Amino acid sequence: MRKHKILISMIVSIFFLSTMHAYAEEVSEEKNETLNLAEEAKSAILIERDTGTILFDKNVHEKLAPASMTKIMTLLLIMEAIDKGELKKDETVRVSERAASMGGSQIFLEAGEEMKVNDLIKGIAVASGNDASVALAERLAGSEEAFVQMMNKKVKELGLENTNFKNTTGLPADEHFSTAYDMAIIAKELLKYEDITNYTSIYEDYLRKGEENEFWLVNTNKLVKFYPGVDGLKTGYTSEAKYCLTATAEKEDMRVIAVVMGAETPKERNAIVSSMLDYAFNQYKTNKIFEKDEVITNLDLLKAEKEHVDVVASESVSTIHPKGENIDNISTEVTLKPDVELPLHRGDKVGMLRIKNGEEVLSEIPLTVNEDIEQASYITLFKRTIKEMVKYR
Template structure:
């Protein structure tokens, strides 16, 4: 499907729509005191519940791997990479310092185990091995990372590597990290990795390797199941964390905390604030069929339209009943071929007439251009049906 410049611009607006749900005077200013930057959002709506210098460019350290995992999950969902695929470790990948799972040059490990090594133990070697497997080289993968950031409308992020190791011009913001986390959390599978406190690699060998999650809140805060810590001397202590209770999932980011204890304490306060003050009403799961539309010249007469993510309404606890409405606007002049997963419209959620969230809707199947014979059969069928109606 051809995407016009106007449509692309519209999709960027949709992808980056982040309403501020609470005004500054509603929130205690002392939630985050010592970290350089912070933000708290509700995942489904993207509503900002708290922020402190959230557009300040800072080194993200290993939180960089959130974008690395976004691209890995895209590759898995598209079928380009399968979890049981064997990923070979290059000499370059094995040479990575910092956090690692001690891959040896030439060693093969499944994508499933590589993802464990990245999500749980923050393995720099596993990150580069996966980057090379997906893009052919680390450099090409970094270009994919920056292209994805631009596609998401993230203007204050630039990647130089897929690991977060210190590098000139490698930076992001707490706002942009929250948006990356929001994108990653579209994939339900990811929290099965980031939510594990411990696991093992090479379990049936004499090189059994114990993984312990660098995000201690996974064990010590109810509902936390991700996402990624970060630390370098320059970045100090960073954390992008997510927690879910009932149907409400929130994301908190702190950057530049002076210690891991302070980092965890400030994220905990952000979560406490969110769960004590807000609740959500889930409207649709991801991939929920919300509409069926006719495709005039497709090899299918109709197309099912599905949600691209879970869609919810955020509400302040104790607020009055509100009128919730949803609407779908299809893109004009849809033309075949349409690929499964192509954006074909926008779903809008309104509460008491005010837009609270927008989200792309997707084609649930691929539709090619119809043959002359298919169009003829369809025309004859429609004519016969109309003739039956006038008898």
């Protein structure tokens, strides 16, 4: 009888572990209905940033006008350019007539005015400046139209099927749409650049401080001030889109992203997002495995100028599970590309890190190099050959 009890206990334990991740991955429709988290919104989603686990969803693939949440993609391309060295934060940008003529939310740039990239990013992230968005788009791509092509190319790279951008700002335009799910994934990608929250967490600041045309920046995302842990990301409003918000918050090493689209009032929108964040932090916790850019392994590249290259996690890596429960069978598996072509550039993918619970793959994270790697010169190869010959004499 005792053996039977032990056997039953083992079966129950195995079943529990195998279903726990599925539970965290997709909350059932019945559970969503019970939560009542976003009754007043057209669409909503709640995800954990590191794993991408969906904690709550409602009409997440419905195509809707994203309004100024469009600027999450604009900021993503700007931060990518900075990371690649294609744009410097202290660089000065000259504002075009077209950028200065943008309506809607703006920081009142004037044609011919020069402003540093760092301040233009503040203008986008804090005040939702349409003029600042176009100014940086023109700097990076030559025109807003060319930058929009970059935005839609990035949409495809992320595997998103229900987003199409027509401008960098979110101003109303035919065939300009996205979904709660797609906005969450774009936000997840943007948050790989951890210093973005240095901008989106600002509640108030000044541009051109001390000058005649000093401009007071006040964050359109009031939760930055009124909800502990919220440090971004972007609000949106047009008469078509209604009130929208993609918010992110971090507490006890867990970062979540909440997206709400189509709320009737800003108060309603903020209340919905606050309830979603409360739910995430009350019900779930994460275990951090690796930090972003932490060295995971090394590559030996005999034909590279630098022979031993660090391979790092492209983003922070965690597991997620309901509070009160632990997963004890977590393991990692590293697979590197068999043939790596040179030269390599910072951020190039050279492998994959798998996080596993037993044999179940919980998540896959690209492994990258964190520096540029050039092909070895003839002199380096010659010295390396001589060194090997001496070694085996």
